[in-house]
Amino acid sequence: MSAICEQVDAALAGSRPALARLLSIAERSGPELLEIEDRISARVGNALVVGVTGPPGAGKSTLINALLPHALKDFDGVGVLAVDPSSPFSDGAILGDRVRMQGGEYGSSVFIRSMASRGELGGLARAASTAMRLMDACGWSLIIIETLGIGQVELDVMNLADTTLVVLNPGWGDTIQANKAGLTEAGDVFVINKADKPGADVTRTDLLESLSLLNREPPPPVCQSTASTGDGVAELWTALRDHQDYLEQSGQLDSARAHKQQLLVRRTITHQLTHEVERLMDSDLATSMLDQSTLGQLDLRQTVDRLLRELARPRG
Amino acid sequence: MKKQDANLVIETTSGIELKAYYTPDDVPPAHRSRARQAPGEAPYHRGFHPTGYRSKPWRIFQLSGFGKPEDENERIKFLLKNGETGFIMEHDRNTADHCYNVDHPEVLARREDVGLTGAVMQSVRDMAICLDGLPVDTSFGHAGGAVVQHAPFALAGYWTVARKRGYDLSRIAGTGQSDFNLTYLGCVTKQQIPTDAGLRFNADIIEFCAEHLPRWVPVSIAGYNAADTGLTPDQELGALFANAVEYLDEIKRRQNMPLEFAAKGCGGVSFRASIHLFEEAAKMRAARLMWSDLLQSRYGLTDPKTANLRIHCVTAGSRMTYQQPLNNIVRGTVMAMAAVLGGVQSLGVSGYDEALSIPSEHAHQMSVRIQQILQEETNLCAVTDPLGGSYYVETLTATLVEKAWAFFEQIQQQGGYLASLDSGWLHAQASENQYKEFMAMESGQQNVVGVTCATEDETPFHVDGFMGTDDAFDVALERLKDIRRSRHEAGANAALKNLEAVCRSDRNIMPAMLDALESDVTLGEIGDVYREVFGDWNTPIQT
Amino acid sequence: MAKTGLDGHWRGPTIVARALRDAGFEVIMIGMANTDDIVRAAVDEDVDLVGLNVGGHIDVAIRAVNSVQEARPEVPIFAGGTVPPRSVKMLQDLGVEVYPPGSQLADIVDAAQRLTATR
Ligand SMILES: Nc1nc2c(ncn2[C@@H]2O[C@H](COP(=O)(O)OP(=O)(O)O)[C@@H](O)[C@H]2O)c(=O)[nH]1
Numbered sequence: 001m002s003a004i005c006e007q008v009d010a011a012l013a014g015s016r017p018a019l020a021r022l023l024s025i026a027e028r029s030g031p032e033l034l035e036i037e038d039r040i041s042a043r044v045g046n047a048l049v050v051g052v053t054g055p056p057g058a059g060k061s062t063l064i065n066a067l068l069p070h071a072l073k074d075f076d077g078v079g080v081l082a083v084d085p086s087s088p089f090s091d092g093a094i095l096g097d098r099v100r101m102q103g104g105e106y107g108s109s110v111f112i113r114s115m116a117s118r119g120e121l122g123g124l125a126r127a128a129s130t131a132m133r134l135m136d137a138c139g140w141s142l143i144i145i146e147t148l149g150i151g152q153v154e155l156d157v158m159n160l161a162d163t164t165l166v167v168l169n170p171g172w173g174d175t176i177q178a179n180k181a182g183l184t185e186a187g188d189v190f191v192i193n194k195a196d197k198p199g200a201d202v203t204r205t206d207l208l209e210s211l212s213l214l215n216r217e218p219p220p221p222v223c224q225s226t227a228s229t230g231d232g233v234a235e236l237w238t239a240l241r242d243h244q245d246y247l248e249q250s251g252q253l254d255s256a257r258a259h260k261q262q263l264l265v266r267r268t269i270t271h272q273l274t275h276e277v278e279r280l281m282d283s284d285l286a287t288s289m290l291d292q293s294t295l296g297q298l299d300l301r302q303t304v305d306r307l308l309r310e311l312a313r314p315r316g
Numbered sequence: 317m318k319k320q321d322a323n324l325v326i327e328t329t330s331g332i333e334l335k336a337y338y339t340p341d342d343v344p345p346a347h348r349s350r351a352r353q354a355p356g357e358a359p360y361h362r363g364f365h366p367t368g369y370r371s372k373p374w375r376i377f378q379l380s381g382f383g384k385p386e387d388e389n390e391r392i393k394f395l396l397k398n399g400e401t402g403f404i405m406e407h408d409r410n411t412a413d414h415c416y417n418v419d420h421p422e423v424l425a426r427r428e429d430v431g432l433t434g435a436v437m438q439s440v441r442d443m444a445i446c447l448d449g450l451p452v453d454t455s456f457g458h459a460g461g462a463v464v465q466h467a468p469f470a471l472a473g474y475w476t477v478a479r480k481r482g483y484d485l486s487r488i489a490g491t492g493q494s495d496f497n498l499t500y501l502g503c504v505t506k507q508q509i510p511t512d513a514g515l516r517f518n519a520d521i522i523e524f525c526a527e528h529l530p531r532w533v534p535v536s537i538a539g540y541n542a543a544d545t546g547l548t549p550d551q552e553l554g555a556l557f558a559n560a561v562e563y564l565d566e567i568k569r570r571q572n573m574p575l576e577f578a579a580k581g582c583g584g585v586s587f588r589a590s591i592h593l594f595e596e597a598a599k600m601r602a603a604r605l606m607w608s609d610l611l612q613s614r615y616g617l618t619d620p621k622t623a624n625l626r627i628h629c630v631t632a633g634s635r636m637t638y639q640q641p642l643n644n645i646v647r648g649t650v651m652a653m654a655a656v657l658g659g660v661q662s663l664g665v666s667g668y669d670e671a672l673s674i675p676s677e678h679a680h681q682m683s684v685r686i687q688q689i690l691q692e693e694t695n696l697c698a699v700t701d702p703l704g705g706s707y708y709v710e711t712l713t714a715t716l717v718e719k720a721w722a723f724f725e726q727i728q729q730q731g732g733y734l735a736s737l738d739s740g741w742l743h744a745q746a747s748e749n750q751y752k753e754f755m756a757m758e759s760g761q762q763n764v765v766g767v768t769c770a771t772e773d774e775t776p777f778h779v780d781g782f783m784g785t786d787d788a789f790d791v792a793l794e795r796l797k798d799i800r801r802s803r804h805e806a807g808a809n810a811a812l813k814n815l816e817a818v819c820r821s822d823r824n825i826m827p828a829m830l831d832a833l834e835s836d837v838t839l840g841e842i843g844d845v846y847r848e849v850f851g852d853w854n855t856p857i858q859t
Numbered sequence: 860m861a862k863t864g865l866d867g868h869w870r871g872p873t874i875v876a877r878a879l880r881d882a883g884f885e886v887i888m889i890g891m892a893n894t895d896d897i898v899r900a901a902v903d904e905d906v907d908l909v910g911l912n913v914g915g916h917i918d919v920a921i922r923a924v925n926s927v928q929e930a931r932p933e934v935p936i937f938a939g940g941t942v943p944p945r946s947v948k949m950l951q952d953l954g955v956e957v958y959p960p961g962s963q964l965a966d967i968v969d970a971a972q973r974l975t976a977t978r
Pocket residue numbers: 054055056057058059060061062063097100193194195196197225226227228229853854855856857
């Protein structure tokens with residue numbers, strides 16, 4: 001058995017260090033990725049996944065921390081994946097979510113993992129989906145993913161999560177329209193956090209108005225919370241549970257997951273293909289063909305067809 | 317020092333570009349006429365009093381304390397014997413800053429740290445031990461309570477001890493600081509009440525003192541803590557007055573007392589004196605000018621008793637180096653001179669071992685000696701405002717005033733001083749400056765002797781950090797058990813219940829706090845009430 | 860990166876974290892943390908290096924060091940903060956690299972790179 005498989009088995013048997021190690025391996029997204037996916041696939045699909053998104057500083061981490069005690073009444077283990085941006089200049093990152101959620105008081109029933117986005121657009125790290133399935137397979141029955149929600153492209157979390165929670169603050173009404181649109185479409189549940197600050201009611205009105213334009217049925221709930229004191233957090237948890245119940249009862253959970261599975265397959269293929277194309281372009285064949293086409297001995301169509309055929313050729 | 321390009325741009329810490337020399341034409345026109353004013357006359361930049369240190373030398377006022385209350389008591393007596401002219405109680409920061417008793421899990425996890433930064437005082441009994449034999453009636457005392465949420469406890473403890481000794485509270489002089497910069501900007505605690513609750517505490521203290529302790533300085537805004545976190549001198553000034561405005565506006569809104577009294581209560585402040593000698597001296601002058609200006613323009617107050625700012629000053633701890641610690645005696649002296657040339661009323665000099673530990677007895681003595689030498693040997697006390705009329709210093713003073721008001725305005729645009737703490741805006745300013753300062757050292761642009769240059773060290777004196785006592789935790793835990801065993805439990809409970817009710821109301825917190833201390837309620841119990849009633853501050857930075 | 864003490868000086872750790880990020884490190888900040896918090900983060904985050912900001916009594920730092928070394932024996936530790944020379948020695952004896960006040964950021968970054976080079 002390969003070392004990776006041994007790690008996976010240890011993690012599946014409950015070893016935290018093994019899970020932690022595998023998450024790092026997943027982050028490097030090397031060739032072991034598929035091996036990991038293979039070995040866990042039979043165990044995946046039991047966890048409920050809640051995605052938490054919203055502008056930086058909205059209080060996502062603080063809110064997740066406040067949700068933990070409620071979540072632990074309904075789930076025996078909660079895994080948290082907290083994604084923060086990488087610096088585009090150095091590829092380094094400062095990951096600060098853990099400052100707001102140490103999780104220590106819950107002992108072994110909470111697992112928190114930070115992850116840098118490593119240049120991935122969409123607000124998630126590339127490894128996030130594998131990471132999520134790893135935690136799922138290892139028995140973390142509720143998984144909360146915190147992502148950066150900036151601009152409208154940064155909303156990949158909705159493709160991973162069963163329920164997407166959008167966190168906003170008083171004053172959100174003043175943000176530009178384009179940024180509003182993405183967030184309003186993404187959310188299954190909305191919460192106006194920092195309700196202790198002035199302007200929560202105006203924001204609520206703004207939000208309800210934006211949501212009404214989308215004509216969603218049933219309209220998504222809009223909660224209010226003060227994460228730092230815990231006010232409104234119990235109600236928020238109930239709203240999240242209600243959404244999950246609704247998904248299950250309406251049969252949407254399965255169809256949504258099927259859709260997400262499709263997206264996942266598509267993503268993985270794209271990912272692999274990119275690798276293959278890069279390899280191909282580095283090959284001697286590609287180099288010589290490129291030389292020929294530069295000299296005008298081959299036209300573009302001939303070059304592309306020949307290389308595509310090479311790509312499709314089964315390798316030994 | 318390397319020879320420098322004569323055309324090199326040299327700036328002060330506040331970013332004021334310096335010329336090679338100054339002439340009368342450099343002094344901003346609006347400021348020229350002020351130079352003719354005598355010290356003790358509005359706008360007071362020339363000093364608090366015409367005869368200055370001749371009639372009243374600055375108070376030698378050292379931060380001191382560690383270990384058990386009796387260890388601190390001994391150290392304070394040592395300092396008084398060595399020439400200190402006021403005294404400061406220092407409370408253990410693990411317990412005091414957080415309002416925890418020593419059996420709180422976060423303290424238990426760090427039990428060896430207990431008593432390292434001040435004496436552990438969990439009840440009025442501990443305060444009584446610490447104050448035993450100290451001249452609370454004749455000396456200017458600092459009750460500790462530098463931290464906003466801790467101040468009501470520390471003050472009530474000090475006053476209760478004084479009252480029990482038979483002193484009339486209306487005659488007692490001292491302070492407790494209760495400063496926001498300390499734990500909301502500088503050393504951010506793990507847990508503390510939100511800023512609005514803190515503002516209420518401070519307003520309560522101001523009102524209570526106006527009625528019962530007229531000689532007490534109820535709050536003392538500490539620019540020091542902002543500056544040592546990274547704010548430049550102009551920002552230190554701007555932030556300090558933005559903070560004062562929060563207090564005064566609140567008192568005005570409450571309408572429980574005349575604003576003059578409140579202004580007097582807020583008019584005892586503390587600054588940092590750092591190493592850029594003339595800029596720091598100019599800062600003290602600028603501060604007095606700004607205060608009288610602020611009171612007049614914003615509140616219409618002109619009475620010299622309130623418009624004349626009183627300044628306590630502490631030399632910059634962060635300037636003290638770990639390497640070649642004896643060099644810090646020189647740094648301490650230069651920084652002390654900056655404060656004295658600026659005309660401050662009281663002064664503490666950091667220990668030469670500051671970068672290694674809390675001050676040893678010898679380092680403490682040295683801090684006192686530096687000040688005594690300045691007072692006794694240098695003739696520095698003979699003339700008030702010796703820098704007055706210097707083209708350079710007057711220009712610096714005027715420029716600092718201008719820049720400081722600009723920063724004050726920026727803070728107002730952020731919604732005011734407390735809002736700029738809540739949002740992390742002030743932290744961001746400080747953080748940026750820290751980084752720049754660090755980079756200047758790193759790149760060799762700013763030399764630090766003994767650290768980035770001149771690193772050979774021939775000293776025969778090995779300085780190795782003072783580590784206090786090792787029984788502070790055990791004794792504190794024992795005393796905690798003892799007070800729980802021996803106090804009148806029903807009385808303590810009732811007092812605590814009452815304190816909680818007052819916290820939930822808008823009544824002044826101090827009478828209930830005095831009752832609680834009198835009834836042997838402990839610090840951690842009071843902290844629990846705070847946490848229950850006020851919740852936790854949303855720390856805007858990742859500490 | 861963790862701070863072992865309860866006093867909230869945040870200057871040092873923030874500057875170091877920033878320099879490490881600029882050198883390409885992913886720095887997980889956990890703030891003021893007790894030994895259990897530090898160990899949990901070191902394990903769950905599968906870190907390559909632990910940075911401790913220590914101050915106060917050296918026994919508190921030593922306890923954190925011992926526990927991390929027990930849980931993740933292969934992970935190097937470096938420390939900074941207000942550490943008098945004799946405490947520096949004690950930490951060094953445990954295999955911890957120590958950067959007292961006045962250390963160059965460049966040296967700290969170099970150390971981080973060197974300590975993680977084989978990982
Ligand atoms: N006033 C207020 N501040 C909050 C609340 N929730 C979080 N914060 C503060 O907002 C800041 C950012 O919180 P954080 O959880 O790190 O936000 P994130 O970037 O969305 O994860 C921190 O200073 C929190 O203490 C709240 O309900 N009210």
